[in-house]
Amino acid sequence: MTTTPATAGATVAPVRLPARGLRQDLRAAKMVCQRELIRYSRDRARMVSALVQPVLWLFVLGTGLSPVISRGAAAGGVDFRTFLFPGVLAMSLLFTAAFSGVSIVWDREFGFLREMLVAPVRRSAIIVGKAFGGATVATIQSLVMLALAGLVHVPYSPSLLLQLAGLLFLAAFTITAFGIMLSARLRQIQTIMPMMQMVMAPMMFLSGALFPLSNLPTWLQVLTRLNPLTYAVDPMRAVVFQHLHLSQAAQHALRPGVTWGGWPVPTALEVLLLAVMSVAMLTVAILRFDHTE
Amino acid sequence: MEARTADATSAAAPATGAAISVRGLVKHYGEVEAVRGVDFDVAEGETFGFLGPNGAGKSTTIKILCTLARPTAGAARVGGHDVVAARDDVRRSIGLVFQDTTLDDYLTGEQNLRFHAELYAVPKAAVPERLHEVLELVGLWERRGDLVQTFSGGMKRRLEIARGLLHSPRVLFLDEPTVGLDPQTRASIWKYLDELRRREDITVFLTTHYMDEAEHCDRIAIIDAGRIVALGTPDELKAEVGKDRVQIHTDDDQAAIAALRGRFEIEAAVHEGAVTFAVADGEQFVPRLFAELGIPIRSVNVARPTLDDVFLAHTGTTIRDAEASTMDRARLSRMARAVRR
Numbered sequence: 001m002t003t004t005p006a007t008a009g010a011t012v013a014p015v016r017l018p019a020r021g022l023r024q025d026l027r028a029a030k031m032v033c034q035r036e037l038i039r040y041s042r043d044r045a046r047m048v049s050a051l052v053q054p055v056l057w058l059f060v061l062g063t064g065l066s067p068v069i070s071r072g073a074a075a076g077g078v079d080f081r082t083f084l085f086p087g088v089l090a091m092s093l094l095f096t097a098a099f100s101g102v103s104i105v106w107d108r109e110f111g112f113l114r115e116m117l118v119a120p121v122r123r124s125a126i127i128v129g130k131a132f133g134g135a136t137v138a139t140i141q142s143l144v145m146l147a148l149a150g151l152v153h154v155p156y157s158p159s160l161l162l163q164l165a166g167l168l169f170l171a172a173f174t175i176t177a178f179g180i181m182l183s184a185r186l187r188q189i190q191t192i193m194p195m196m197q198m199v200m201a202p203m204m205f206l207s208g209a210l211f212p213l214s215n216l217p218t219w220l221q222v223l224t225r226l227n228p229l230t231y232a233v234d235p236m237r238a239v240v241f242q243h244l245h246l247s248q249a250a251q252h253a254l255r256p257g258v259t260w261g262g263w264p265v266p267t268a269l270e271v272l273l274l275a276v277m278s279v280a281m282l283t284v285a286i287l288r289f290d291h292t293e
Numbered sequence: 294m295e296a297r298t299a300d301a302t303s304a305a306a307p308a309t310g311a312a313i314s315v316r317g318l319v320k321h322y323g324e325v326e327a328v329r330g331v332d333f334d335v336a337e338g339e340t341f342g343f344l345g346p347n348g349a350g351k352s353t354t355i356k357i358l359c360t361l362a363r364p365t366a367g368a369a370r371v372g373g374h375d376v377v378a379a380r381d382d383v384r385r386s387i388g389l390v391f392q393d394t395t396l397d398d399y400l401t402g403e404q405n406l407r408f409h410a411e412l413y414a415v416p417k418a419a420v421p422e423r424l425h426e427v428l429e430l431v432g433l434w435e436r437r438g439d440l441v442q443t444f445s446g447g448m449k450r451r452l453e454i455a456r457g458l459l460h461s462p463r464v465l466f467l468d469e470p471t472v473g474l475d476p477q478t479r480a481s482i483w484k485y486l487d488e489l490r491r492r493e494d495i496t497v498f499l500t501t502h503y504m505d506e507a508e509h510c511d512r513i514a515i516i517d518a519g520r521i522v523a524l525g526t527p528d529e530l531k532a533e534v535g536k537d538r539v540q541i542h543t544d545d546d547q548a549a550i551a552a553l554r555g556r557f558e559i560e561a562a563v564h565e566g567a568v569t570f571a572v573a574d575g576e577q578f579v580p581r582l583f584a585e586l587g588i589p590i591r592s593v594n595v596a597r598p599t600l601d602d603v604f605l606a607h608t609g610t611t612i613r614d615a616e617a618s619t620m621d622r623a624r625l626s627r628m629a630r631a632v633r634r
Contacts, residue, residue: 014461014493014494015415015416015419015423015459015460015461016416016461017385017413017414017415017416017460017461018414018416020381020385020414023414024414027411027412027414028411028412028414030411031407031408031411031412032412035397035400035404035408038399038400038404039397039399039400042399043399110397110398111391111393111394111395111396112395112396112397114391114395115395115396115397115408115409115412115456116412117361118359118360118361118384118389119384119409119412119413120381120384120385120413120414121412121414
């Protein structure tokens with residue numbers, strides 16, 4: 001280290017900080033969000049590896065099962081991969097968003113969380129910023145999958161793409177909030193990976209991403225209705241099907257819709273439910289997140 | 294203790310004029326009493342050091358002053374604000390450099406600082422100039438665009454110091470600012486810190502277990518087992534000890550200790566592998582020692598009082614021995630935990 005402190009240097013007037021208010025908290029949240037984007041943009045490996053799984057599901061499993069399933073009478077000639085597409089979008093989002101959420105454990109392990117928690121801002125500002133950042137990253141990631149729509153006979157209609165992007169962001173926000181909530185009190189990286197496996201795989205299988213949620217035994221029905229991801233997959237499939245010309249029978253067989261005790265839940269309510277869940281989970285995360293000893 | 298003599302009436306409530314004022318501070322973690330009643334004041338512009346072995350309560354005190362831990366009892370004010378009642382005001386008026394790095398390795402040096410500026414709501418117009426100023430102060434302006442993961446340990450520490458200064462805090466807290474760095478890098482960090490004190494109107498509070506670093510401070514408090522055992526300028530503390538430190542190597546240390554007691558009425562003990570004792574005018578004492586001890590002496594070393602002697606005089610052990618025994622305790626408890634699993 002040969003550099004020496006510059007000796008001349010006219011001194012700048014000391015900085016005066018404003019009192020804390022909503023504007024300051026928003027500034028902090030925006031920066032926390034921006035940091036997620038910067039880190040994501042530097043992590044090429046993460047971008048690529050997050051694409052591998054959904055591509056495998058869609059083009060390997062989807063293609064393999066397609067002849068068996070599409071020939072079935074109920075499918076009404078719909079390509080299985082077209083059915084699978086909204087599910088795979090949700091899956092691509094699930095892993096990236098959940099990982100973004102639990103990355104708060106890494107922040108803790110590597111000390112950066114401390115830098116955030118000693119700042120004169122509300123912890124809610126930090127957590128909301130983290131959730132928006134994680135959701136944005138996951139949405140960008142799933143937009144890459146969305147670009148493949150044409151390959152599975154989903155039309156590139158602007159209204160469809162816009163609605164899907166909106167739903168993807170909302171779902172990503174909910175899953176990120178879920179991840180933050182899970183990791184708010186976790187202090188060890190070792191515990192997070194097994195926990196993710198334990199939670200993510202059932203969420204994926206019980207969401208209707210891979211098969212229609214009809215004719216299931218009651219216990220499975222109940223589990224799928226408790227899964228937040230269910231309320232993300234169903235609206236996305238609804239939007240996709242609106243832009244296809246399907247027979248009434250095929251629509252009904254492939255997208256039975258979510259029912260509560262026989263009552264069909266309207267798509268708008270599902271979307272609202274997602275929003276409510278994300279706010280609730282973020283609130284729990286903020287409350288669980290302690291920063292003093 | 295000197296800290297309290299300044300104003301006897303202020304013993305109960307912390308002084309408001311001082312940069313830091315602490316009264317009767319106590320912190321328990323379950324059964325463990327980490328801090329057991331600490332009082333001191335730090336004046337504006339002063340560099341104040343907390344010196345003690347690991348586990349003496351230094352980091353706990355700093356955590357309370359930085360609002361990261363709540364005191365079990367007592368009160369503290371930093372920059373005129375109460376650390377419990379006015380947490381955000383305290384946070385706005387302090388800069389922090391922790392023992393462990395709290396930088397984001399995936400961001401550049403400048404991005405780490407910008408993140409900090411946004412979190413502390415530094416006025417946007419003031420950011421570029423201030424950023425330049427603090428980065429230049431620690432000699433990292435040229436490296437601002439590099440990822441922090443490419444920085445050496447010393448550079449990271451300097452970047453953290455720059456970041457801690459970015460929002461012009463009144464008090465900069467440095468928890469073991471040079472721990473884990475090689476001696477050369479430690480010296481360079483101190484060069485920057487001395488420059489900082491010259492240039493900025495700031496109070497510095499630091500903890501260290503290096504004696505030589507405590508010498509950089511205007512005043513130091515020696516803390517042992519959760520209590521302040523001595524407080525003053527380094528020179529005052531050394532003058533208080535008054536005696537020189539003599540260390541001798543003999544073939545029979547126990548016999549030498551007994552002889553010192555019998556013939557010279559001097560209490561000696563083995564520290565750092567040598568028979569160690571304090572005596573006034575050590576150099577004049579050595580010839581008498583050789584003549585009258587009656588036990589062959591292989592080597593002798595006389596030293597003017599150091600802070601180590603101050604520590605020894607007040608705690609009955611050297612800081613290195615105290616450190617070793619804490620480490621032994623930590624190792625034993627780790628082993629016990631491992632066995633239980």
